Amino acid sequence: MVRSSYYKPEGNPVNVSQLPKQLMPLAFPTVNNNLVSTRVNRNLALGTALVIDLGAITLSSFATSTTVVLFIGFATLLGGTILRCWTAVASLSFRDFGLLALLLLSHAAMLTISNRFVTLVIVTTWISYTTYLVGLHWIHRCTVSPLPREQAAILIQQWHPTLILYSISPFILLLSCLLTGSTHLFFAGTLLMLAYQTVSTAFTERMTVRMLLRPFNSFLSYNIPDHHIAGAQLSAAGGYSKRLIVLLGSMSVGAAWSYGFAESNGFPIALPAVFFLAFPVLVFCPLGLEAGKLFAKRLDGNNWREFIRDLRVSIDPHVRGSLFLGRVAQDGMPVLYPMGILNEHMHILGSTGSNKSSKGLMPLIEQIIEFGFISVICLDLKGDRLELMACMMRAIREINRRLGLDKILSLFSTDSQDGSQIFNPLESPVFRSLSLDERVSLIVTATNLIYGEDYGTAHFDAKNIRQMRALLYLVPEARSFRELYDAFTGLCSNPATRTHFSRDKHDDSPHLEETLYRLASIDAMQVTQADDVSDVAKAAAINIETFLKEPSYLYMRLASAASAKTPPTIARLLLYLLIETARRTPQRIPVVVVIDEFQQLLSPSIKGLLQQARSLGIGIVMANQSIQDLRSMKTNLIPTLERNVRIRQWFDCGEDDREYIIKAVGERVEHVKQLSADSNGTRVTTAEVLLPRLSVNELNELSDNPMQSVVHIKRGQGYARFSGTPFVMESDYHITRDEYRKYQDTEWPEGEARLLKNGDLTARTPQGAGSKPVFTNEEDADDGAVLDETLSGLFGKFTEGEIRPWLESDDDQTEAARADDDHTEVDHEE
16 A cells, blocks of 8 residues: 555645644635646536526427426536536535525525516526625635735725625616516616626726636636645635536526526527626626736736735734745745744755846845844855845845834955955954964864865874964964964074974975965955054944844955955855854844855865854855755765755756755656557556656756746745655746846945955054064074074973874974075965
């Protein structure tokens, strides 16, 4: 026996039993992915009405009772439509059976009561009720989300009295018939009223036949399976079964009355399919056309922000505290991802041009910022266009306007042409509070001077650690990487210390020196309180603690054509400083870090960073092109992401991504028809087979569809309960095309006093400081003796085990270093 998990619905694996008990206060229209089946069901319903109509006319010439008409009507109703829509039969409710009983009573009354006016009252009641339900369904269908729920309620309240007036108009004509004693007046008055409504509306509104038929088509085809989908609009007129019973029941009542009317008056032109169907469509056509202006309204750049604001004021806390990602492609269920679990990280994948930024990162960033209590840091390691910066600025302006704040976006760039705010990691309060070991660990880890845990790589790790520890021990008061670099070059050049700090390319320190040189070349990272820069620039310096204490926003343009290694190093420095600061801040606000081109941060140390960030409540949104970009010869980050990433989204699927998705999506039971032939003829058999829930063909089509993506939520919460199974999601652009072009054309701010450019730092960092020896290329015997004595004592302690032996002398290297009188300058190659 196949387990029940293999029978999950196709397209939407939502676990309904785990959803919140209250109804989601959203009302998106259900998606109809089977248009052929919908047309068949609609045409069968109309065909049923036509058969009833023709049966009434045909039998009026020779039958003596309306029993035959009723038989034809109900036989056609049951055999032609409801049996075709067997799901509707299965969903019949107690009220539906009550409505069927009422229909039978109506027919019984028409058969037993000979008074034509009583019969006309019954027929008029059914016409009015059908008209009311068609109109009620239509005005609710036209006011679905993304129209704000408050605005929708106001419109429905305004339209409802008019709908009631249109619905009871047959009773006004009925009153005229009772006063005049003529039933012909009912037909004549109704036809005149319908003609007036149609002609007057045609002169005032742009009207087509298709627009007139929209309410009726929607009434017959909306949500035929009667699926109760969280966040999807149910028909206000009731389920599909009820709508069929009301519409086709009124046809049968009309047919029975038409037969009797034609038999006594010789007037068999009262066609139910014409009269009783035309009335609900035409009688309220002004209201139908007015509501129809909202019919095709969908979530796009023109109303996206209104919809998000509607979410933020929702009475449902699960909706109010969630990010809107899109809608399930299968049935239109909105995908709401709880903000509270974003600290378990999100991974977005997609090649260039796949809308990874425009439909993935940008709407996500704007929603997070507009919560108003979350700090956002964006590390843009591509930086060719500034649309991410532009969307952050727009969101900040919105919360400033809405909450009366004066927040600004902090800016940092590695581009020599851009101005940057001061960001000096070595002068941050957290870094100054660290011990020597902690400072060494932070710098060598963030600068990727840790190569791995294997025997060979661990050997070079130890060398880098020893070099950095010696440097920080000798220059503890260094306040910038330029000071560290100057100190390092001095140590390498001084005869008393170059035994332990060598520049030789075969020795310990080339990677360390190159890293310090690259970081020292960014002026905005070297400014200290002693430098001669404006007080405005110093006051606007980027302080990591601020992001954990109050909502703050930072955009870092980490792209440089001159060096591909500097931007990732700066990004890792900021991330590790953020981690250390969070450890020392007991009461902190949520922080989300968005990293575009995340694969550039690939290093052995990044694994621990993701784990630590998750435990400290820091959410990281990573974006890169393919999952295989996170695997190199030395580092494989994919298993780490599997353990630490809770949601992943693909905007297109390469070969490796397809294999991953097909494996993760699982299998489901499908019924496959098999045709076989033998001497007895051909046979068609049906067999159950296990097939992937998504095939390669479907994933290829998805990659070519700019509106769709694959989403995998491993463990859900709130309304995001999708059984850990990937599914296809549709999403729209959150801004218009013109707005997006403006975002792309945004230029880096200039002329602000808080921004410094390379070259604006007038006071160069001094070489050496304090009581430590000044490291120069001159051989000063006294200073050299003092320094050599200091290092010798330090090395002795390392050897005795009092301090961790991070620096060891090498006799061969010592002799070679002493023999090298002319030490050449290091060749700085990127």
